[in-house]
Amino acid sequence: MTKEESNTDDKQIKINKWDYLALKNTLDDAVKEVLITKYNHVEDYSLIDCRLFICTFAVLVAAFALGWDFFNPFPKSRFVLTVCVALYFITMGAITLYTTYMEKGIFAVTLERDESGFNPDVVWEASSYIKKHTGTYCLTVVRKDSVGGDIREREITKSVANYFDEEGTLCQDVIENEVTKVREAVLKLKKIE
Amino acid sequence: MFDGFLDDLKRMNKRQFLYQVLSFGMIVSSALMIWKGLMVFTGSESPIVVVLSGSMEPAFHRGDLLFLTNYEEEPVRVGEIVVFKIEGRDIPIVHRVLKIHEKNNGTIKFLTKGDNNSVDDRGLYAPGQHWLEKSDMVGRARGFLPYVGMVTILMNEYPKIKFAVLACLGLYVLVHRE
Numbered sequence: 593m594t595k596e597e598s599n600t601d602d603k604q605i606k607i608n609k610w611d612y613l614a615l616k617n618t619l620d621d622a623v624k625e626v627l628i629t630k631y632n633h634v635e636d637y638s639l640i641d642c643r644l645f646i647c648t649f650a651v652l653v654a655a656f657a658l659g660w661d662f663f664n665p666f667p668k669s670r671f672v673l674t675v676c677v678a679l680y681f682i683t684m685g686a687i688t689l690y691t692t693y694m695e696k697g698i699f700a701v702t703l704e705r706d707e708s709g710f711n712p713d714v715v716w717e718a719s720s721y722i723k724k725h726t727g728t729y730c731l732t733v734v735r736k737d738s739v740g741g742d743i744r745e746r747e748i749t750k751s752v753a754n755y756f757d758e759e760g761t762l763c764q765d766v767i768e769n770e771v772t773k774v775r776e777a778v779l780k781l782k783k784i785e
Numbered sequence: 786m787f788d789g790f791l792d793d794l795k796r797m798n799k800r801q802f803l804y805q806v807l808s809f810g811m812i813v814s815s816a817l818m819i820w821k822g823l824m825v826f827t828g829s830e831s832p833i834v835v836v837l838s839g840s841m842e843p844a845f846h847r848g849d850l851l852f853l854t855n856y857e858e859e860p861v862r863v864g865e866i867v868v869f870k871i872e873g874r875d876i877p878i879v880h881r882v883l884k885i886h887e888k889n890n891g892t893i894k895f896l897t898k899g900d901n902n903s904v905d906d907r908g909l910y911a912p913g914q915h916w917l918e919k920s921d922m923v924g925r926a927r928g929f930l931p932y933v934g935m936v937t938i939l940m941n942e943y944p945k946i947k948f949a950v951l952a953c954l955g956l957y958v959l960v961h962r963e
Contacts, residue, residue: 617962640800647807654814666830677822
């Protein structure tokens, strides 16, 4: 991608290209952006909201333990502290389980509204990971249509170098093309070249 | 590179930012809950302390890390090393039990002395206090790690280092997206 083209976009994103978390986050956000703006999907926040809820609960438990211990100094607060500590570590375990088995790297859940309003929404899930030390970005897009229980899945694996220029500026048009390609592939269930 | 330092933060949406704050909160609360868990487990209000003075040499040196327990059912005996608080002093003291009086109902009164001090601790106690009681005790020493506490001592003597380190870590966690 030439630099002039991406420069025309005034909100171009430049990151530290050696930071692989930054690469992943930027790409994830860009993919989600395409799904929402280009295809008019509506984002479904329930997956991330649930995680936020568990995290908030954990922090509140810790804050409560701190406050209780402050007003009822230690030997008195022993029972409450035991309960809070147990609850906190159970919650931490729950967060780990939730991110490993429920989220599984899914960074965006979007709903494709049926224009006639007759059929239920089609759910699109996008998940991704970057293979460490290889610099390849693996994007998986799943389309779940509750009509007929149709679940389709396509994966695209490309080096992050495809999506960024030498200075670490995101090439939004490239990512848009790729997402379009994956989406078409999912719809037609054909191979991605 | 440094001017792009806040860009990550600016690009976040509401939920991502909230998660960022929560993960910072969880780092702090994990540390807190491990400490509280140790308190419950050892029965001591301060399960780990750092030796600040040389009054227990050659047993403990300045900078040693001590692990304490304070179980109700274990009686205090002469010769044990205990950590105790004194009214009007912020910092607990680590010294050895020198004399002890024990009643049938289990209440005790004891006197302590630092191994490296030439006199007992009566001069250190609160005015008019001649004996320590069970409620003054923070715990008894169970194990130690040499030198590790020097970090704490350095940080307390130069609070600027402490604040600088804490500020850097906090900022890094808050700004750097997970």
